[in-house]
Amino acid sequence: MRGSSNSWGKRRKPDSAQTKVQQCHPGSGTGRLSIVGLGPGSLDLLAPAARKAIALARVVVGYRGYIGLVEPELLKGKEVFSTGMRGEVERCHKAIEKALQGLDTVIVSGGDPGIYGMAGLVLELIKRECLEERVEVEVIPGIPALVAAASLLGAPLMHDFSVVSLSDLLTPWDLILKRIKAALKADFVLVIYNPRSRKRRWQLEAVLREVEMIRGSSVPVGIVRNAARDGQEVRIQDVKDVDPGSVDMLTILIIGNSQTQVVANKMVTPRGYMEKYGDKIEMEVK
Amino acid sequence: MRGSSNSWGKRRKPDSAQTKVQQCHPGSGTGRLSIVGLGPGSLDLLAPAARKAIALARVVVGYRGYIGLVEPELLKGKEVFSTGMRGEVERCHKAIEKALQGLDTVIVSGGDPGIYGMAGLVLELIKRECLEERVEVEVIPGIPALVAAASLLGAPLMHDFSVVSLSDLLTPWDLILKRIKAALKADFVLVIYNPRSRKRRWQLEAVLREVEMIRGSSVPVGIVRNAARDGQEVRIQDVKDVDPGSVDMLTILIIGNSQTQVVANKMVTPRGYMEKYGDKIEMEVK
Numbered sequence: 001m002r003g004s005s006n007s008w009g010k011r012r013k014p015d016s017a018q019t020k021v022q023q024c025h026p027g028s029g030t031g032r033l034s035i036v037g038l039g040p041g042s043l044d045l046l047a048p049a050a051r052k053a054i055a056l057a058r059v060v061v062g063y064r065g066y067i068g069l070v071e072p073e074l075l076k077g078k079e080v081f082s083t084g085m086r087g088e089v090e091r092c093h094k095a096i097e098k099a100l101q102g103l104d105t106v107i108v109s110g111g112d113p114g115i116y117g118m119a120g121l122v123l124e125l126i127k128r129e130c131l132e133e134r135v136e137v138e139v140i141p142g143i144p145a146l147v148a149a150a151s152l153l154g155a156p157l158m159h160d161f162s163v164v165s166l167s168d169l170l171t172p173w174d175l176i177l178k179r180i181k182a183a184l185k186a187d188f189v190l191v192i193y194n195p196r197s198r199k200r201r202w203q204l205e206a207v208l209r210e211v212e213m214i215r216g217s218s219v220p221v222g223i224v225r226n227a228a229r230d231g232q233e234v235r236i237q238d239v240k241d242v243d244p245g246s247v248d249m250l251t252i253l254i255i256g257n258s259q260t261q262v263v264a265n266k267m268v269t270p271r272g273y274m275e276k277y278g279d280k281i282e283m284e285v286k
Numbered sequence: 287m288r289g290s291s292n293s294w295g296k297r298r299k300p301d302s303a304q305t306k307v308q309q310c311h312p313g314s315g316t317g318r319l320s321i322v323g324l325g326p327g328s329l330d331l332l333a334p335a336a337r338k339a340i341a342l343a344r345v346v347v348g349y350r351g352y353i354g355l356v357e358p359e360l361l362k363g364k365e366v367f368s369t370g371m372r373g374e375v376e377r378c379h380k381a382i383e384k385a386l387q388g389l390d391t392v393i394v395s396g397g398d399p400g401i402y403g404m405a406g407l408v409l410e411l412i413k414r415e416c417l418e419e420r421v422e423v424e425v426i427p428g429i430p431a432l433v434a435a436a437s438l439l440g441a442p443l444m445h446d447f448s449v450v451s452l453s454d455l456l457t458p459w460d461l462i463l464k465r466i467k468a469a470l471k472a473d474f475v476l477v478i479y480n481p482r483s484r485k486r487r488w489q490l491e492a493v494l495r496e497v498e499m500i501r502g503s504s505v506p507v508g509i510v511r512n513a514a515r516d517g518q519e520v521r522i523q524d525v526k527d528v529d530p531g532s533v534d535m536l537t538i539l540i541i542g543n544s545q546t547q548v549v550a551n552k553m554v555t556p557r558g559y560m561e562k563y564g565d566k567i568e569m570e571v572k
Contacts, residue, residue, distance in 0.1 A: 037437075040427075044335035047325070047429065112429075114436045116557070120444030123554045132550040139437040141326075143333065143398075143427050150400045151323075151427040158406030159457070160465050162448040162474060170558035171445070175473070179446050182472035186465040188448060264418040268409045271402070272456035 030134050031099030035119045037112040037142020041069050041229035045148065049140050053106050061095040062108035063087070069229075070108065079103075092121050099135050112144040116165055116193055146191045149224035149252040152234045154266030156222055156254045161189035166196070166203045173203070180207055184214040189260065189269055192253040196244060204244045204253075211239045211255055222254040222267045223247065236267055316420050317385030321405045323398040323428020327355050327515035331434065335426050339392050347381040348394035349373070355515075356394065365389075378408050385421050398430040402451055402479055432477045435510035435538040438520045440552030442508055442540045447475035452482070452489045459489070466493055470500040475546065475555055478539040482530060490530045490539075497525045497541055508540040508553045509533065522553055 034053045039045040054060060054074050060067070064082045067075075081094050095107040109117035119139050126135055150157045162183035166176060183190050190211075195204045211219060217240035225233040225248070239255065247253070260269040320339045325331040340346060340360050346353070350368045353361075367380050381393040395403035405425050412421055436443045448469035452462060469476050476497075481490045497505060503526035511519040511534070525541070533539070546555040 039333070042335070044338070045333045045427065047331045047333060049328070049330035052330070112433050112437075114433065114441045114443050116444065119437075119441035120554055120557055123441050123549060123552060124556055127547075127549045127554075137552075139441065141331065141429050141433045141437040143429055144433060147398050147400065147427045147430060147433075151398075151405075151425040155400045155405035155409050155425065157400050158402065160448070160450045160462075162446070162469065164446045170562055176446075179472040179474060182468045182474075183448065186468035187461070188465060188468075261413075263409060263413045266409060266423075268406055268413075270410055271406055 030136070031096075031102055032104050032136045032138075033095055033099040033122065034104075034106045034138050034140055035113045035117075035122055036106045036108050036140045037114075037117070037144075038066055038069050038108050038110055039143040040111060040145055040148035040227045043071065045143050045228055047140070047142060050142060053140055054108070056104060057106040058103040059095070059098040059105040060108065061091050061098070061105065063091065063110075066108050066110045069110070088118065088121055089125075092118065092125050095122065096125060096129070096131065096135060100131070109142070110145070111148075112142045114139055114141065115144045115146070115163070145227055145252055146193070146254070148227035149191075149222065150254060152224055152227055152232070153222035153236065153254060154263070154268050156256060156260060156267040156269050157189055157191075158269045158271045159189060159257065159259070161191055163191040163193065165193040166200070166207065167194040168200065168203065176203075177206070177210070180210055181214070184210060184255075187257045189257045190255040192255070194249055195251055195253055196247045197249045204247055208239055208242055208244065215239070215255075215258065219258075220256045220260055220262050220267055222256075223251060224254075225251040227252065236262055236265065316422070317382075317388055318390050318422045318424075319381055319385040319408065320390075320392045320424050320426055321399045321403075321408055322392045322394050322426045323400075323403070323430075324352055324355050324394050324396055325429040326397060326431055326434035326513045329357065331429050331514055333426070333428060336428060339426055340394070342390060343392040344389040345381070345384040345391040346394065347377050347384070347391065349377065349396075352394050352396045355396065374404065374407055375411075378404065378411050381408065382411060382415070382417065382421060386417070395428070396431070397434075398428045400425055400427065401430045401432070401449070431513055431538055432479070432540070434513035435477075435508065436540060438510055438513055438518070439508035439522065439540060440549070440554050442542060442546060442553040442555050443475055443477075444555045444557045445475060445543065445545070447477055449477040449479065451479040452486070452493065453480040454486065454489065462489075463492070463496070466496055467500070470496060470541075473543045475543045476541040478541065480535055481537055481539055482533045483535045487530075490533055494525055494528055494530065501525070501541075501544065505544075506542045506546055506548050506553055508542075509537060510540075511537040513538065522548055522551065 036050045036053050059079045061081045067082045095105050098105040107118055113119040164179050218238045221239050221242050223235050322336045322339050345365045347367045353368045369376055381391050384391040393404055399405040450465050504524045507525050507528050509521050
């Protein structure tokens with residue numbers, strides 16, 4: 001994965017450097033920063049590339065909960081910088097600063113760092129500070145939480161799907177609801193991130209009522225908490241039976257489309273093979 | 287990942303077994319079938335759980351191109367069954383039959399087996415043949431192609447996104463286009479699978495024109511061919527400059543939303559941190 005086609009910031013000048021001189025930090029130092037996806041949490045699902053990047057790094061930066069998913073052995077002898085949940089900007093700063101000091105740095109993210117993870121913020125900050133030529137960034141992908149959740153539910157994402165975060169901290173609720181309605185009306189399977197938190201309590205209920213109105217009360221909803229981590233919980237319920245109070249921010253919901261079925265406690269969204277080829281399928285089972 | 291909460295078909299009777307007796311194959315044999323995601327192709331991105339499942343299997347089933355991604359060493363001494371592109375149903379049959387013979391079987395899928403992969407078809411067939419009690423299925427997730435592509439482009443999926451396949455083999459074109467329009471109007475980032483094949487030539491062009499109409503001609507489009515495989519190609523272009531003729535079925539397109547930017551040849555869809563916290567961000571760069 002590492003290679004010139006995958007490195008960042010070497011190819012052309014930052015597009016707006018001239019207009020933001022006072023914000024910029026020109027200089028001669030350069031650094032390397034890997035934004036690494038840890039996958040859902042189980043070491044069995046950690047890509048070797050992610051493991052290798054952490055092993056080779058001098059500095060490891062991350063949210064406390066994610067640092068806890070890394071084998072302690074891997075962190076030995078490294079500088080580790082972690083903060084709590086709302087410290088995203090601080091963590092990105094720290095990682096960029098360390099990289100600029102010439103220390104190979106990784107910033108770790110749960111799941112995939114490019115899906116509601118740290119990759120975007122790192123790149124935004126690098127742009128703001130005009131550091132494009134000084135920090136080489138690479139993104140090492142991971143298995144996203146939505147994929148881990150889907151695998152535990154069966155095969156709910158076999159057809160077109162939309163992914164929406166209910167967090168209205170950075171996105172207006174109107175836009176979130178607009179996207180949800182559009183996805184439901186176009187019969188996408190719908191994946192919900194950040195469904196509910198201690199402070200954000202009514203949004204999921206509102207979404208479930210939209211689902212009932214547009215798809216009916218018996219559409220299956222897969223609810224996965226702590227996918228592939230300690231405390232994993234998996235259940236499938238009709239939308240009318242989902243208790244929003246049982247859902248927290250460690251949970252992902254996957255809402256079926258009009259075709260999604262529940263078979264022996266698994267959720268499956270057929271792609272249409274049976275309709276097209278069903279009659280021709282002959283199977284010999286001993 | 288293996289464990290009772292993740293196994294399939296043991297918990298309750300198939301819901302319609304009684305009405306389809308003549309199709310069913312009751313019997314005493316049982317088998318174990320793992321549907322395994324190989325990730326995008328690079329061994330560096332293959333999850334240890336997937337490797338382990340292949341190593342432990344007696345039979346490995348898969349599309350010829352995907353079997354080629356598995357280390358030859360891993361396949362030694364195993365029965366390998368592969369077919370060409372249109373052999374999905376045949377491969378699933380074979381895998382189920384082998385599992386029923388009591389042979390630990392894996393069926394491999396590129397990327398994640400639950401995203402336009404083999405997991406759904408296996409479960410559909412098992413339901414059709416009423417084998418829910420006889421075949422224990424588990425899905426081992428992999429890094430999907432869309433995630434590998436996004437990581438090479440930068441961070442285009444930092445905000446809500448929709449995923450659509452342009453293959454109209456099993457899905458009517460009207461429904462595909464309806465979903466594309468809905469996603470564009472609700473300002474989702476849009477991921478396109480199966481954009482173009484030798485026989486399917488005009489659909490991508492039609493989609494790009496919709497994008498221009500709804501998002502304007504300068505929205506960035508990331509185009510990744512063979513993500514994390516031999517022959518990898520990555521480029522970012524304004525939608526008006528994309529040449530559909532340069533795109534084939536090994537390509538994934540990621541179409542930015544109204545906020546997506548190109549910074550130093552990377553695509554970033556900001557999540558809004560800068561708008562919310564930008565003024566407060568002070569960074570010391572030496």
